[in-house]
Amino acid sequence: MGLRLPLRRSTSFTPDHPALMEVPSPTALKMEANVLVMGADNVGKSALTVRFLTRRFIGEYGDMEFIYSHSVTVDGREILFHIWDAPNSQEQTEDGSSEEKRIQWADSFVLVYSICDRASFNILPLKIQFIKAAKEGQSQEKVPIVIVGNKRDLHHQRVVSSEEGRLLALSLDCGFYEVSAAEAYHGALMVFHGLAKRIPDTKLALKKGTGIRGIVKTMSAVFTRKRTDSL
Numbered sequence: 317m318g319l320r321l322p323l324r325r326s327t328s329f330t331p332d333h334p335a336l337m338e339v340p341s342p343t344a345l346k347m348e349a350n351v352l353v354m355g356a357d358n359v360g361k362s363a364l365t366v367r368f369l370t371r372r373f374i375g376e377y378g379d380m381e382f383i384y385s386h387s388v389t390v391d392g393r394e395i396l397f398h399i400w401d402a403p404n405s406q407e408q409t410e411d412g413s414s415e416e417k418r419i420q421w422a423d424s425f426v427l428v429y430s431i432c433d434r435a436s437f438n439i440l441p442l443k444i445q446f447i448k449a450a451k452e453g454q455s456q457e458k459v460p461i462v463i464v465g466n467k468r469d470l471h472h473q474r475v476v477s478s479e480e481g482r483l484l485a486l487s488l489d490c491g492f493y494e495v496s497a498a499e500a501y502h503g504a505l506m507v508f509h510g511l512a513k514r515i516p517d518t519k520l521a522l523k524k525g526t527g528i529r530g531i532v533k534t535m536s537a538v539f540t541r542k543r544t545d546s547l
């Protein structure tokens with residue numbers, strides 16, 4: 317079975333949310349990139365994603381899986397991110413997606429760990445090697461990846477130092493940020509801006525924006541094509 321668009325929806329984050337209404341004008345030309353947010357369970361992947369999209373932190377996110385679309389303007393480029401906040405799973409899930417297929421879908425990656433959870437940090441090198449092996453075979457360009465140490469507000473429970481995070485990122489040629497999705501919007505913004513800066517123009521698809529319907533159609537097209545390819 318191929319890759320399918322996640323269908324589950326949160327009542328808290330319907331497309332009516334003002335932040336999700338920031339969509340391209342009907343005629344604007346947009347660059348687009350697919351971002352996969354990965355990491356161990358409970359590290360704050362949804363909190364970070366939702367913070368970036370809505371500026372809000374709601375505490376509990378449930379067992380939800382979405383692809384969100386959101387524009388950022390960085391260095392004069394307006395990029396429409398399609399952000400997949402994915403569960404930590406090697407297995408194929410009931411909606412037919414596996415981590416490998418999600419990696420194929422993505423152009424760029426946000427790898428999240430919790431500064432209070434050593435195991436969530438330790439799994440990152442292997443995950444990043446896996447991503448690089450999968451993506452760098454396709455092109456000689458560097459894969460845009462940022463590593464994020466989340467839950468910075470819980471400093472009394474810290475078990476991974478900032479230095480360790482920074483060194484890991486340096487050794488794997490990734491960006492690095494330490495943030496608290498719970499405490500501030502700024503950190504989440506920096507993460508996605510930092511990622512945008514690492515994406516070369518050649519990795520961005522130039523698409524004609526047609527509002528939220530167009531985005532959904534575009535994503536459906538991607539998934540339909542992948543599904544067909546994998547049959």
Ligand SMILES: Nc1nc2c(ncn2[C@@H]2O[C@H](COP(=O)(O)OP(=O)(O)OP(=O)(O)O)[C@@H](O)[C@H]2O)c(=O)[nH]1
Pocket residue numbers: 355356357358359360361362363364374375376377378379380402403404466467468469470495496497498499
């Ligand atoms: N103190 C603190 N708690 C956080 C922070 N970010 C997330 N949390 C909490 O950590 C828990 C997990 O957050 P989620 O965003 O659901 O984490 P996730 O990685 O998406 O979790 P999975 O659904 O298991 O993949 C929730 O109780 C959040 O409220 C943070 O920066 N600081």
